[in-house]
Amino acid sequence: MGNEKRIKVLIAKPGLDGHDRGAKVVAQALKAAGMEVIYSGLHKTVDQIVNIAIQEDVDVIGLSIMSGAHIPISQRLFKRLEEKGVTDKAVFVGGVIPGQDIPKLKEIGVAGVFPGGTPLSETIEFLKNTVKKA
Amino acid sequence: MAVPRYIKDEKDQILDVILESGIHVKPSYSPEDLKRIGFDYEKDVADPGKYPFTRGIHPLGYRSRAWTTRQYTGFGTPEETNQRFLLMISHGQTGLNVAFDLPTQMGYDSDDPMAEGEVGRVGMAVDTLRDFEIAFKDIKLDKIGAGLTINAVASIMLAMYQAVAEKYGYDAKMISATPQNDILKEMIGRGAWIFPVEPAVKLIGDTIEYSMTTMPRTNPVSVCGYHIRESGATPAQEIAYAILIANAYIDNVLARGYDVDDFVGRFSFNLNVFGNMWEQIAKFRAARKLWARNLKEKYNVKKTQNLFLRGLFGGGGYGLTKAQPENNIMRGAYYALVAALSGAQTTALCSFDEAYTIPTPRSALISLRTLQLLMDEMGLRDTVDPLAGSYFIETLTKEMEQKIEEEMEKIVKYGGIVKAVADGYIQRLVARQAFEVEKGLESGELLKVGVNIYKEGTPMDVELHEYNYESAEKQIESLRKVKMERSSSEVARTLKELERVTREGKNVMPALVECCKAYATVGEMTGIFRQIFGEFQEPSLF
Numbered sequence: 001m002g003n004e005k006r007i008k009v010l011i012a013k014p015g016l017d018g019h020d021r022g023a024k025v026v027a028q029a030l031k032a033a034g035m036e037v038i039y040s041g042l043h044k045t046v047d048q049i050v051n052i053a054i055q056e057d058v059d060v061i062g063l064s065i066m067s068g069a070h071i072p073i074s075q076r077l078f079k080r081l082e083e084k085g086v087t088d089k090a091v092f093v094g095g096v097i098p099g100q101d102i103p104k105l106k107e108i109g110v111a112g113v114f115p116g117g118t119p120l121s122e123t124i125e126f127l128k129n130t131v132k133k134a
Numbered sequence: 135m136a137v138p139r140y141i142k143d144e145k146d147q148i149l150d151v152i153l154e155s156g157i158h159v160k161p162s163y164s165p166e167d168l169k170r171i172g173f174d175y176e177k178d179v180a181d182p183g184k185y186p187f188t189r190g191i192h193p194l195g196y197r198s199r200a201w202t203t204r205q206y207t208g209f210g211t212p213e214e215t216n217q218r219f220l221l222m223i224s225h226g227q228t229g230l231n232v233a234f235d236l237p238t239q240m241g242y243d244s245d246d247p248m249a250e251g252e253v254g255r256v257g258m259a260v261d262t263l264r265d266f267e268i269a270f271k272d273i274k275l276d277k278i279g280a281g282l283t284i285n286a287v288a289s290i291m292l293a294m295y296q297a298v299a300e301k302y303g304y305d306a307k308m309i310s311a312t313p314q315n316d317i318l319k320e321m322i323g324r325g326a327w328i329f330p331v332e333p334a335v336k337l338i339g340d341t342i343e344y345s346m347t348t349m350p351r352t353n354p355v356s357v358c359g360y361h362i363r364e365s366g367a368t369p370a371q372e373i374a375y376a377i378l379i380a381n382a383y384i385d386n387v388l389a390r391g392y393d394v395d396d397f398v399g400r401f402s403f404n405l406n407v408f409g410n411m412w413e414q415i416a417k418f419r420a421a422r423k424l425w426a427r428n429l430k431e432k433y434n435v436k437k438t439q440n441l442f443l444r445g446l447f448g449g450g451g452y453g454l455t456k457a458q459p460e461n462n463i464m465r466g467a468y469y470a471l472v473a474a475l476s477g478a479q480t481t482a483l484c485s486f487d488e489a490y491t492i493p494t495p496r497s498a499l500i501s502l503r504t505l506q507l508l509m510d511e512m513g514l515r516d517t518v519d520p521l522a523g524s525y526f527i528e529t530l531t532k533e534m535e536q537k538i539e540e541e542m543e544k545i546v547k548y549g550g551i552v553k554a555v556a557d558g559y560i561q562r563l564v565a566r567q568a569f570e571v572e573k574g575l576e577s578g579e580l581l582k583v584g585v586n587i588y589k590e591g592t593p594m595d596v597e598l599h600e601y602n603y604e605s606a607e608k609q610i611e612s613l614r615k616v617k618m619e620r621s622s623s624e625v626a627r628t629l630k631e632l633e634r635v636t637r638e639g640k641n642v643m644p645a646l647v648e649c650c651k652a653y654a655t656v657g658e659m660t661g662i663f664r665q666i667f668g669e670f671q672e673p674s675l676f
């Protein structure tokens with residue numbers, strides 16, 4: 001454990017949606033699990049999120065979306081990451097996500113989808129495994 | 135503050151019950167408990183319609199009038215929303231509660247790049263008066279009131295509501311709008327804020343001041359403990375913060391030289407119903423009492439009817455689960471029962487599919503029927519405050535009152551509600567409580583059916599509302615048409631006037647009404663405010 005690098009996560013609230021209970025709970029849970037967490041705050045554009053992720057050199061970007069716009073937002077994020085030549089960051093999405101959209105998000109490149117009601121332990125476990133593999 | 139908890143022995147016998155507000159519940163209550171808390175019927179409770187209104191604000195309760203039903207409704211284009219309004223009204227709904235899409239709530243037009251992917255998604259898109267003309271077509275605006283669930287730009291929507299009413303031939307004095315218009319709670323939870331605290335509160339003051347004479351039947355502000363509770367606050371914090379927030383708005387209007395009795399009677403509240411049912415019922419009873427006492431003792435309010443806490447008690451969103459969604463129908467029924475037992479003036483329920491997306495017509499009608507059958511079938515209209523006099527409920531109401539006062543004192547000691555919100559102090563308290571509750575769910579200390587207990591079952595298929603991308607295109611096209619047809623010189627003139635009064639710190643409402651009538655867009659009006667006021671800087675929490 002001692003020499004292991006702490007996982008660094010950006011929890012981001014893209015777009016206009018301001019429901020942040022879930023994002024703040026996940027941020028606190030990841031912190032409690034020993035990760036370094038940066039919270040973007042509300043109403044961030046995809047560009048702003050990508051810039052924070054690059055500046056802070058995070059391992060993972062977590063998007064919290066409750067408005068239903070998770071597909072267009074995720075598409076924009078991956079497009080922007082590609083334009084910036086960023087390939088080393090895993091992306092996960094949480095929020096109000098209907099089951100039928102999960103395969104679509106994975107197709108876009110999202111590594112993990114955690115709809116409301118997912119146990120925190122599952123998200124933590126996922127991040128640990130994903131970052132180890134990368 | 136605590137995770138609601140049941141302490142049990144190995145045989146599953148309950149040893150202690152701890153409510154979310156931190157109150158311990160005893161196995162049974164007796165006259166001894168009333169003695170212990172110093173219960174005095176006249177002082178603590180009194181008859182319905184009498185100060186401190188613990189039992190309710192009207193002597194005859196639902197006998198004189200059943201509650202108003204107001205399902206939160208709106209999506210896509212104004213045409214689609216208008217059809218849904220008419221559908222709900224044709225099924226006996228007695229009020230409207232308009233859902234706006236996020237671009238509208240945040241003051242962006244449908245063709246703004248910031249609106250991409252969000253137009254018409256969680257509510258209806260509104261760019262200009264043309265959209266209100268369509269949305270409120272064939273609705274009797276002098277007979278049915280409309281809640282406008284919008285906050286940062288509530289002043290604009292209230293102006294637009296006046297403009298549409300006048301366009302359809304109604305006197306502004308006859309219409310009854312209830313813009314939500316509570317920006318401090320947006321900064322604590324829900325997050326649809328734009329401007330910094332000070333100008334944002336000033337805009338609310340403007341709407342209250344303006345309504346007094348121009349729209350006296352309008353309820354210019356609906357103070358929402360609701361979303362604060364959704365964000366994680368305990369029931370005691372929910373009421374404590376709501377009262378302090380309401381006081382901040384009162385103070386703004388008093389500073390303009392008005393008498394409190396001229397306006398405070400039009401305040402209303404929006405409070406949440408999920409959680410332990412006894413705790414919620416005690417919460418509502420204590421809230422009525424504390425609000426009345428606050429107005430009488432702190433503000434010296436004279437007129438009896440101005441001391442009423444008039445409220446929408448409903449929703450319950452956080453209580454609903456994605457797992458086994460049909461269970462949410464039952465949850466909604468119990469939440470509605472809580473609201474009825476607590477004497478709600480108005481109610482609405484989150485529909486069973488809302489853990490997935492906005493409701494279908496079917497799920498919205500199930501919610502409406504739930505509310506109707508409670509009033510018309512189950513006897514909830516028979517007698518006022520039926521739980522009064524229960525040793526348990528009266529003791530709990532008194533204990534809740536104390537917990538709420540403790541939470542209020544914490545904020546006052548910190549330096550007041552405005553500072554506590556601007557600094558993020560309350561946001562931190564609420565986020566921490568949300569995390570505690572989540573840990574309770576995870577550990578099983580807090581039980582939730584379908585989530586951490588009774589998880590087995592047939593997977594349920596839910597028919598979901600589908601977002602229509604064509605609606606967004608239609609809306610953008612309609613905006614383009616309005617922009618071509620309107621008089622650009624009239625738009626420029628009215629916007630210039632808005633800019634002038636905003637810079638001079640005058641009441642913006644008359645200028646906003648003129649802008650709306652000239653078909654200025656929500657984005658254009660908000661743009662002026664953005665330019666002059668700047669934007670709220672969210673305090674960092676972690």
